[in-house]
Amino acid sequence: xxxxxxxxxxxxxxxxxxxxxxxxxxxxxxxxxxxxxxxxxxxxxxxxxxxxxxxxxxxxxxxxxxxxxxxxxxxxxxxxxxxxxxxxxxxxxxxxxxxxxxxxxxxxxxxxxxxxxxxxxxxxxxxxxxxxxxxxxxxxxxxxxxxxxxxxxxxxxxxxxxxxxxxxxxxxxxxxxxxxxxxxxxxxxxxxxxxxxxxxxxxxxxxxxxxxxxxxxxxxxxxxxxxxxxxxxxxxxxx
Numbered sequence: 001x002x003x004x005x006x007x008x009x010x011x012x013x014x015x016x017x018x019x020x021x022x023x024x025x026x027x028x029x030x031x032x033x034x035x036x037x038x039x040x041x042x043x044x045x046x047x048x049x050x051x052x053x054x055x056x057x058x059x060x061x062x063x064x065x066x067x068x069x070x071x072x073x074x075x076x077x078x079x080x081x082x083x084x085x086x087x088x089x090x091x092x093x094x095x096x097x098x099x100x101x102x103x104x105x106x107x108x109x110x111x112x113x114x115x116x117x118x119x120x121x122x123x124x125x126x127x128x129x130x131x132x133x134x135x136x137x138x139x140x141x142x143x144x145x146x147x148x149x150x151x152x153x154x155x156x157x158x159x160x161x162x163x164x165x166x167x168x169x170x171x172x173x174x175x176x177x178x179x180x181x182x183x184x185x186x187x188x189x190x191x192x193x194x195x196x197x198x199x200x201x202x203x204x205x206x207x208x209x210x211x212x213x214x215x216x217x218x219x220x221x222x223x224x225x226x227x228x229x230x231x232x233x234x235x236x237x238x239x
Contacts, residue, residue: 040108
């Protein structure tokens with residue numbers, strides 16, 4: 001795959017493969033009690049078990065440590081966002097990603113959630129924060145697209161911008177934030193990229209974003225951000 005932007009000190013395409021992100025932004029449907037219950041919960045759980053056996057990673061955590069518990073997890077975002085649940089899986093291929101979302105919807109997901117699915121291939125490899133194997137119970141998802149200023153910039157200006165943003169990303173790592181690399185969404189969506197983090201606290205995420213603002217990260221992008229506490233997906237479905 002041709003890289004949309006160049007590699008940096010933080011981000012590398014080494015070791016990436018055909019794996020593909022499946023991002024979901026889900027809002028609970030009103031009055032679902034009559035059409036969604038224990039039967040649908042069990043059917044969704046069965047599909048998730050099947051996907052796990054087929055090589056899917058079902059949480060941000062498992063993207064950093066494939067040996068970790070691959071229990072399906074997502075972000076509880078309803079306390080501050082217009083969607084109730086946000087999350088990312090990673091499928092072995094794009095075809096598997098598309099087919100897997102259809103299976104989840106048919107199992108009963110569509111009865112509980114109105115969902116925006118975003119799918120795209122991995123571009124850069126995951127990068128671990130400096131804090132080692134500590135608890136990071138908060139997640140952060142960033143969608144962004146390059147704006148007109150980026151389109152008009154010269155290759156030299158874009159390269160300089162990437163180096164400045166690398167300063168902010170190194171600051172993220174110093175705040176014990178794990179960055180799940182980068183996935184490309186531009187093949188089928190208006191957004192160009194997805195970045196997924198796991199962090200120790202909302203304060204760490206806020207401090208990290210301030211660092212990105214300080215290096216004018218957003219001068220070339222339009223972004224959409226989601227933050228939430230990471231919870232087992234079965235709890236969010238049952239809530």
